[in-house]
Amino acid sequence: MEVIEILREVSNKIYENVKDLAGTEHAAGDFGRGAGGDISRNIDIIAEKTVLDFLKEINFPCIVLGEECGRVELSKEPKGFVIMDAIDGSANAVRGVPFFCSSLAFATENKLSSITDGVITNLHNGEMYWASKNKGSFFNQEQMNVHNKDPIYKIVGINTSGASTELMKKLHPIFENHNHTRHFGANALEMALFARGLMDIFIDLRDKIRIQDIAAGYLIVKEAGGLLVDADLNPLDADLSYDTRVSFIAAANQKILDEITSQINE
Structure with a gap:
């Protein structure tokens, strides 16, 4: 098998x-x-x-x-x-x-x-x-495949559960700039919806996600044509340790990645 x-x-x-x-x-x-x-x-x-x-x-x-x-x-x-x-x-x-x-x-x-x-x-x-x-x-x-056309509604998945005040301030422009933001409470399934083309970008910059939460989604997103980067916008990778916590962004293409990350306050 x-x-x-x-x-x-x-x-x-x-x-x-x-x-x-x-x-x-x-x-x-x-x-x-x-x-x-x-x-x-x-x-x-x-x-x-x-x-x-x-x-x-x-x-x-x-x-x-x-x-x-x-x-x-x-x-x-x-x-x-x-x-x-x-x-x-x-x-x-x-x-x-x-x-x-x-x-x-x-x-x-x-x-x-x-x-x-x-x-x-x-x-x-x-x-x-x-x-x-x-x-x-x-x-x-x-x-x-990921959604790779100009969307009628731009759907931005963003996990802010337990996010710090500092992170919320950095992300505030994303909420303010007329993006349609979503978070449903299960990162893996949200990554799957993104890979299916139902969201245009999915963001989790809390440094809290465990490898178990994203392992399957990591491959499913990549095989669906999506981009996966870390908080520094480098290709996402990590070891499988229980101590590992990651931040990541899954984007349908470079254009939307650049557009959304340019809105994040430094």
Whole structure:
């Protein structure tokens, strides 16, 4: 079984196991802080267990880097890393807000740039976004690309959750300059929507995002033709450490990247 097939199959299993949990009392609970630093909820635990059980069942030789479970070595001779945020948008999932997803990626080395496969599944409706390196990005079975025409409405995704006063001052012109800004509460799924062409640029400059949140989105965006840069506008890359936090901008093209970043206060 190809790696992308493994990720897609287990993503479907997550969907089947959690689709009826969102917004119920069984979604919540407090299981302490996971490896990523956030409180682990029951829906997180169920989703991660689904992945770990499946990978063990098929004897897939890998090291799992999970948002909750941390580093789990499933083989002494691993082929690479499965980077897992089994529930991205846990707050939405617990409250029943229909915007949360699973994010699974496979990397051959300890770098974002070594990711070869990624899958993001909308756990509200089962819609799947996926990509393999040099093979394009897909929404369900249809190949997708970033929006690369002059938009009727310019949609700017921007994550400001927990942003500092200083950062909000830097970003203020973006909100003021008649851009249509959006943030839905699950970075991975927002990156997938961007790759599908539903947003023109997606910005997160908080220095808070973990690798698990963006690993699958990283490849899906690139394979859909998008640009991914760091806060210094250099090509985005990072190691897979739990201590790593990144800022990034995903843009449909250089023109909109230049236009929006020129509005950020220095």
